[in-house]
Amino acid sequence: MPTLPSEEPRPPTGEPHEHRQVAESFGSDAERYDRARPRYPQALVERIVSGSPGPDVLDLGCGTGIASRQFQAAGCTVLGVDPDARMARTARRLGTEVEVATAEAWDPAGRVFDTVVAAQSWHWVDPVAGAAAVRRVLRPGGRFAAFWNTFQLPAEVARATAAACRRTMPGSPFDFEAMTRPTADPYRPMLDKAADGFREVGGFEEPAEWSFGWKWSCTRDTWLDVMPTQGILTRLPADALASVLDEVGAAVDALGGRFTMPCVTVAVTALRTAPA
Numbered sequence: 001m002p003t004l005p006s007e008e009p010r011p012p013t014g015e016p017h018e019h020r021q022v023a024e025s026f027g028s029d030a031e032r033y034d035r036a037r038p039r040y041p042q043a044l045v046e047r048i049v050s051g052s053p054g055p056d057v058l059d060l061g062c063g064t065g066i067a068s069r070q071f072q073a074a075g076c077t078v079l080g081v082d083p084d085a086r087m088a089r090t091a092r093r094l095g096t097e098v099e100v101a102t103a104e105a106w107d108p109a110g111r112v113f114d115t116v117v118a119a120q121s122w123h124w125v126d127p128v129a130g131a132a133a134v135r136r137v138l139r140p141g142g143r144f145a146a147f148w149n150t151f152q153l154p155a156e157v158a159r160a161t162a163a164a165c166r167r168t169m170p171g172s173p174f175d176f177e178a179m180t181r182p183t184a185d186p187y188r189p190m191l192d193k194a195a196d197g198f199r200e201v202g203g204f205e206e207p208a209e210w211s212f213g214w215k216w217s218c219t220r221d222t223w224l225d226v227m228p229t230q231g232i233l234t235r236l237p238a239d240a241l242a243s244v245l246d247e248v249g250a251a252v253d254a255l256g257g258r259f260t261m262p263c264v265t266v267a268v269t270a271l272r273t274a275p276a
Contacts, residue, residue, distance in 0.1 A: 026231075027085070030084075040067055045071060049075070059071070059117050059118070063087045067119035069094065069096060079098075079111075104126055108137045119146075127197030128201060131198045141272065147210075149263060150263060151216060164248060223252060223259075224248065227248065
C-alpha cells in the first residue's frame with residue numbers, strides 16, 4: 001500500500017530513503033500499524049520459502065513483525081532489523097527477535113542468512129548501500145525479496161481522499177491524483193531502483209519481478225483505521241487528520257459502509273550467486 005514520504009505540512013522532494021524522519025514516523029502508533037495493515041499473500045511466502053536453501057530469514061525494515069510472523073508460521077527462524085525502537089518493541093512483544101538499526105548500518109557480526117526479505121520497506125533503504133548489505137549476509141543460492149502491497153481504491157473513495165488531502169495540505173507537491181490511478185503504478189520507480197541497486201552491486205542473478213493478485217474487503221472502520229498508518233498521513237496534525245478521515249468516511253458511507261478492492265502484491269527478487 002502506498003507509503004510515500006511526506007513532510008509536515010509539505011512532503012519532501014528527493015528519494016524516500018533520504019528522509020529518515022518520515023521513514024521512522026510509523027512507530028508513533030505501532031499498535032495501530034500492526035492491527036490495521038494487511039498481511040501478505042501466503043502464495044508469496046510459500047514461493048520464497050520453498051526455494052530457500054535453509055530456514056534462516058533476515059527481515060530488513062521489519063516494523064512490527066507482520067511479515068516476520070508469516071515466515072515464522074511457515075517454519076522459518078526470523079531475525080528482524082528495524083530503525084524504530086517503538087516498532088521493534090511491538091515486534092518483540094508479538095514474538096519476533098529484533099535488532100534496532102537501519103539496513104545500511106546494521107552490523108551482522110558475521111551472521112549469514114538463507115533468505116533476506118523487506119516487506120513494505122525497501123523504498124526507505126538506499127538501493128545501492130542496501131544491496132551491498134544484503135550481499136554481505138546472504139548465502140550463495142539464497143534469495144532476496146522486497147515486496148509491497150498495492151491497492152486500487154473505489155473511484156468514489158479515491159476522489160474523496162485526493163480532495164481531502166489537497167484541501168488539508170494546500171500547495172503540497174504530492175500528486176494526490178495518483179490515488180485514483182491503477183494500483184501498481186506508483187511502485188514502478190521503487191521496483192526499478194531496487195533492481196538497479198542489485199545490478200550495480202553485483203553478486204546476484206538478474207533481478208526478477210513477481211506479482212500476486214488478491215481482494216481486500218474493508219468496512220468503514222477498517223479503512224479509517226488503516227489510513228493513519230500511511231506515509232502521507234503519519235505526520236499530519238491530529239485535527240487535519242480527523243478532517244481527512246471524516247471526508248473519506250462519508251464517501252465510504254455512501255457506498256453502504258464497506259467496499260472490496262483489487263490488490264496486487266508486487267515483488268522484486270534476486271538470487272545470490274556463488275563468489276567468483
